[in-house]
Amino acid sequence: MVTVKCEYCGKHIDGLPFKCKYCGGLFCVEHHLPENHECPGLKRGEWRVVELPDKYATEYRIRRPEEIKIKPSRPLIRVHWFSPGETRDLLLAVLAVTLAYTSLSALLRPIHFLSVLTGVLLAFLVHELAHRYTAINYGYRARFVASYQGLLLTAISALLPIKIIAPGYVAVYGGDRAKIGAIALAGPLSNIVMSIIGLILASLRILPFFTYFFAVINADFALFNLLPLGILDGYKIFNWNKIVWLTAFMAAIALWLNFRIIIFI
Incomplete structure (x- = not known):
């Protein structure tokens, strides 16, 4: 039986490991969050868009900045008519x-x-x-x-x-x-x-x-x-x-x- 070790603490993982969507590493339940394993792919204060490439995908993909399209907000509507x-x-x-x-x-x-x-x-x-x-x-x-x-x-x-x-x-x-x-x-x-x-x-x-x-x-x-x-x-x-x-x-x-x-x- 193949066992997987947490890439941060080295502890053997019982069951399925957690895969980080930022760096791709495998971690235990204690270190699965990016901030708990000093994730190199996580940049604090930066907002990044992730997506599933298709409905059958099991891994997230990070969108490149040029792929992100932000819909312009509607201009402020000022009501001028009288009730x-x-x-x-x-x-x-x-x-x-x-x-x-x-x-x-x-x-x-x-x-x-x-x-x-x-x-x-x-x-x-x-x-x-x-x-x-x-x-x-x-x-x-x-x-x-x-x-x-x-x-x-x-x-x-x-x-x-x-x-x-x-x-x-x-x-x-x-x-x-x-x-x-x-x-x-x-x-x-x-x-x-x-x-x-x-x-x-x-x-x-x-x-x-x-x-x-x-x-x-x-x-x-x-x-x-x-x-x-x-x-x-x-x-x-x-x-x-x-x-x-x-x-x-x-x-x-x-x-x-x-x-x-x-x-x-």
Whole structure:
């Protein structure tokens, strides 16, 4: 009867030996693992593909690197469309903000009401979509969610000299402090840019009523949202980077005061 010895310890093996698929040696049960017999064919930290050449084979074969084909992964799919619920929430928010900025005189003048509606649509939607698409660009899920208490407060502020613009928020699923801060900054920053554009166009007498109102409403949006309170954008930006928050806040205050000084003069 032929007996086989373990190639590592030299002990006789009762029964069938273990054959290492890396070096081809025969070993006992104690040393059959590559790391237990100091396998020369095992390279630590290196991933190698082994396969059975055919269904009748009894030994593994190591694939050469040029034989390995890795299927490319699918690109990250970013969802940009709006759900029915999100569309409804956006429409309710636009309606509440439009009501907040609509005066009795504007209701009596269709051209003024149209200017208010268009200005609110642009200022509000660009603000919220800036949040949404910045989050999506980072690979996070995001959607606009209406706050029914916020909708009521926004509508009631039609009776107040200072507007409360808090009809809802963009819910972001995921993200660290820096990413959340950058996403929060996108909305007010878009309003600051649009306010400056509106101010320039108004100074050039290009649709002066609309462009001036457009500049004012964007300044209001920017300043209110940059307040470092509660769930407002300013709180998230302040927690992320105080210098960035202060820079944006000072720009918003400068624009807001500019329009108030013009009004009082």
